[in-house]
Amino acid sequence: MAFADRATTLSRFERPDHRFRYLDTLIVVFVTVLLISNLIGPKICAVGPFRISGAQLLFPLTYIFGDIFTEVYGYAGSRRAIWLGFFGAACWPAWACPSSGSRGSRF
Secondary structure, three states: OHHHHHHHHOOOOOOOOOOOOOHHHHHHHHHHHHHHHHHOOOOEEEEOOEEEEOHHHHHHHHHHHHHHHHHHHHHHHHHHHHHHHHHHHHHHHHHHOOOHHHHOOOO
């Protein structure tokens, strides 16, 4: 009887014990595209007669990923992906800075 009561209280959109198969992989691709678009942002690419920034080619993909996360995986999956992308972008300058040994030693 308790199981039947619990089943009726859950809406059809709630999945308490469900794990999505591709969510983690798509989040990794989303964060990678976001970081690469930040990295190649100042690079100018020639596409036909147009000169555009490299980020203008990749950054719109992050919006497509955001829509996919929201529509397929719900707001919880979308929030998780966006927060991981935010923290990845916030930690990126620490990883992207060259070490002092790569420029040659002054001493």
